[in-house]
Amino acid sequence: MGLLARVGAGDLAALARLATYVENQEPLGLEAIERLYASTGRALTIGLTGPPGAGKSTLIDGLISTWRERGLRVGVIAIDPTSPLSGGATLGDRIRMRERPDDAGVFVRSMASRGRRGGLAPATAAMIHLLDAAGFDRVLVETVGVGQEEVEITRFVHLTVLLQIPGSGDGIQALKAGLLELADIYVVNKSDLPGADLLARELSGIAALSSSLDPKGEDAVPVVRVSAVNGDGIVNLVDAIERIGVRRRDASNLDRIARAELVAVMTESIRTRVEAATNRADIDRLVREVADRRQTPRRAAEEMLAALSR
Amino acid sequence: MGLLARVGAGDLAALARLATYVENQEPLGLEAIERLYASTGRALTIGLTGPPGAGKSTLIDGLISTWRERGLRVGVIAIDPTSPLSGGATLGDRIRMRERPDDAGVFVRSMASRGRRGGLAPATAAMIHLLDAAGFDRVLVETVGVGQEEVEITRFVHLTVLLQIPGSGDGIQALKAGLLELADIYVVNKSDLPGADLLARELSGIAALSSSLDPKGEDAVPVVRVSAVNGDGIVNLVDAIERIGVRRRDASNLDRIARAELVAVMTESIRTRVEAATNRADIDRLVREVADRRQTPRRAAEEMLAALSR
Numbered sequence: 001m002g003l004l005a006r007v008g009a010g011d012l013a014a015l016a017r018l019a020t021y022v023e024n025q026e027p028l029g030l031e032a033i034e035r036l037y038a039s040t041g042r043a044l045t046i047g048l049t050g051p052p053g054a055g056k057s058t059l060i061d062g063l064i065s066t067w068r069e070r071g072l073r074v075g076v077i078a079i080d081p082t083s084p085l086s087g088g089a090t091l092g093d094r095i096r097m098r099e100r101p102d103d104a105g106v107f108v109r110s111m112a113s114r115g116r117r118g119g120l121a122p123a124t125a126a127m128i129h130l131l132d133a134a135g136f137d138r139v140l141v142e143t144v145g146v147g148q149e150e151v152e153i154t155r156f157v158h159l160t161v162l163l164q165i166p167g168s169g170d171g172i173q174a175l176k177a178g179l180l181e182l183a184d185i186y187v188v189n190k191s192d193l194p195g196a197d198l199l200a201r202e203l204s205g206i207a208a209l210s211s212s213l214d215p216k217g218e219d220a221v222p223v224v225r226v227s228a229v230n231g232d233g234i235v236n237l238v239d240a241i242e243r244i245g246v247r248r249r250d251a252s253n254l255d256r257i258a259r260a261e262l263v264a265v266m267t268e269s270i271r272t273r274v275e276a277a278t279n280r281a282d283i284d285r286l287v288r289e290v291a292d293r294r295q296t297p298r299r300a301a302e303e304m305l306a307a308l309s310r
Numbered sequence: 311m312g313l314l315a316r317v318g319a320g321d322l323a324a325l326a327r328l329a330t331y332v333e334n335q336e337p338l339g340l341e342a343i344e345r346l347y348a349s350t351g352r353a354l355t356i357g358l359t360g361p362p363g364a365g366k367s368t369l370i371d372g373l374i375s376t377w378r379e380r381g382l383r384v385g386v387i388a389i390d391p392t393s394p395l396s397g398g399a400t401l402g403d404r405i406r407m408r409e410r411p412d413d414a415g416v417f418v419r420s421m422a423s424r425g426r427r428g429g430l431a432p433a434t435a436a437m438i439h440l441l442d443a444a445g446f447d448r449v450l451v452e453t454v455g456v457g458q459e460e461v462e463i464t465r466f467v468h469l470t471v472l473l474q475i476p477g478s479g480d481g482i483q484a485l486k487a488g489l490l491e492l493a494d495i496y497v498v499n500k501s502d503l504p505g506a507d508l509l510a511r512e513l514s515g516i517a518a519l520s521s522s523l524d525p526k527g528e529d530a531v532p533v534v535r536v537s538a539v540n541g542d543g544i545v546n547l548v549d550a551i552e553r554i555g556v557r558r559r560d561a562s563n564l565d566r567i568a569r570a571e572l573v574a575v576m577t578e579s580i581r582t583r584v585e586a587a588t589n590r591a592d593i594d595r596l597v598r599e600v601a602d603r604r605q606t607p608r609r610a611a612e613e614m615l616a617a618l619s620r
Contacts, residue, residue, distance in 0.1 A: 030608065037606040125607065251601070258600035258607070265611040270580045290568035291561070296347040297435065297568070298340065301575040 036133035043132040044245045045139045047154035050163030055189045058228040066238045073105040075131035079143040121264035125156045155260035158248040159184040166195030191225035343436045346443035353442040354555045355449045357464035360473030365499045368538040376548045383415040385441035389453040431574035435466045465570035468558040469494040476505030501535035
């Protein structure tokens with residue numbers, strides 16, 4: 001039986017192998033997505049972002065349990081901000097923690113955010129399609145809300161959950177990073193800590209303000225308080241995800257996601273061509289001219305672009 | 311007198327105005343760089359990166375003072391990780407702190423890292439050229455070592471200084487983010503704190519290891535201990551910057567910088583074209599087909615790319 005057929009039959013070991021091809025955008029992985037794409041679109045896809053230490057791992061554990069109790073299969077893609085040097089090894093433990101080897105209804109995949117041929121964004125979009133096609137009803141993409149690239153991944157999901165904790169000043173950080181603007185649900189974790197009331201009020205205030213400024217008149221972003229460690233509020237969060245998920249699967253949002261993936265695939269394809277071109281020996285002349293100030297960067301770039309499209 | 315002539319005559323108010331055009335990549339700014347580029351290449355350009363709270367502002371104050379004592383003019387470009395929503399207002403104070411209104415030998419410019427037309431990378435490269443052409447002998451580009459985009463800015467400078475503080479576990483973070491690999495000098499700030507010895511030893515170890523693995527046999531990255539608040543070690547750091555700066559202005563490094571800027575300008579130019587194309591009404595058909603699973607993202611991207619180059 002081929003790899004694709006085994007994945008279709010629910011073989012998680014086969015899925016793990018295919019996922020590696022997809023992550024590295026190898027021919028086998030690209031071909032698999034070409035063949036599977038028509039059977040995607042069933043899963044509800046959710047982004048989860050928040051600062052390090054906000055309790056994302058514990059929260060994901062709770063989400064998985066709740067969804068499993070409702071008979072839903074759950075796939076998790078964890079984007080780890082690692083360099084090729086460290087190879088993501090430091091994060092292995094927290095990934096393994098969430099795996100449930102005895103449960104074929106759960107699949108967890110970690111992806112390093114850097115050092116990959118083919119770009120993070122197209123690989124993440126493809127990984128979502130793979131888990132969707134493999135029959136996972138909920139696909140959760142976890143990112144750490146620090147880097148621009150990690151945050152942009154949330155453009156490939158139906159809705160995004162932003163996790164915050166009291167007393168860390170992260171509200172301001174999130175505001176600065178533009179995270180608040182792209183979230184559909186705000187979650188206050190560790191809601192028994194002092195400052196949780198204040199944080200929840202602040203987030204509600206921002207949500208109300210944004211809603212009042214929204215020309216489309218969308219509902220204000222809900223603020224859900226949880227304590228991931230003891231499970232309080234997780235059911236409320238799942239209910240909010242399911243409720244908003246229905247709304248966010250309309251045509252305009254599906255178009256938004258398709259458009260984002262198209263741009264990501266095109267940008268990556270062009271970037272590859274540009275890099276290949278700039279590494280060609282005959283480009284060295286232009287580079288030298290720019291370095292020597294005989295030619296401006298902009299003029300040289302125009303010349304190279306003209307050469308590329310010939 | 312035109313804006314360009316006034317900048318040439320050392321008028322900092324004129325420089326500030328021109329810098330705004332350059333930052334926003336407006337026609338006036340682009341044209342200015344085209345005209346000024348031939349007279350750039352004199353400044354030594356230095357990247358300074360490190361986590362929030364590492365004391366970058368205080369260190370920069372000390373660097374400015376030391377360079378000024380040596381009769382050198384100093385330009386600072388501070389990349390602030392802000393969203394369009396907050397507009398960078400929270401960071402205004404720390405920028406103003408470093409400005410010296412009575413000293414025409416110092417110019418400080420803050421640039422928001424996001425929400426800009428034309429991309430951060432090309433704008434930063436152009437800003438470096440502007441300060442270089444305006445006669446600043448040292449141009450320092452400060453970034454916060456959290457985002458990929460911020461870090462990539464260091465490709466446009468001759469050398470990069472990485473600031474770390476003891477006891478924060480930032481060494482591991484920096485390793486994970488790939489920061490250690492791109493730095494030419496490691497600085498341990500707050501070197502009177504417990505843990506400074508350990509951090510300095512760790513960094514020296516990493517530097518020695520990297521050096522032993524380096525096929526080009528470059529010297530190990532130096533580790534400089536400073537206490538920015540009381541000024542200890544700043545002169546040593548400036549000496550290290552000057553010493554390494556000489557070495558890093560050879561042809562191969564100048565080519566590296568020119569190549570990085572060419573790629574940045576080309577990528578941005580193509581990105582703009584792709585985005586314009588994907589917003590065109592006749593692309594909506596392809597987006598719909600992808601959203602409806604009638605066409606795969608990759609096939610649709612190829613079709614759009616073919617249409618773009620027609």
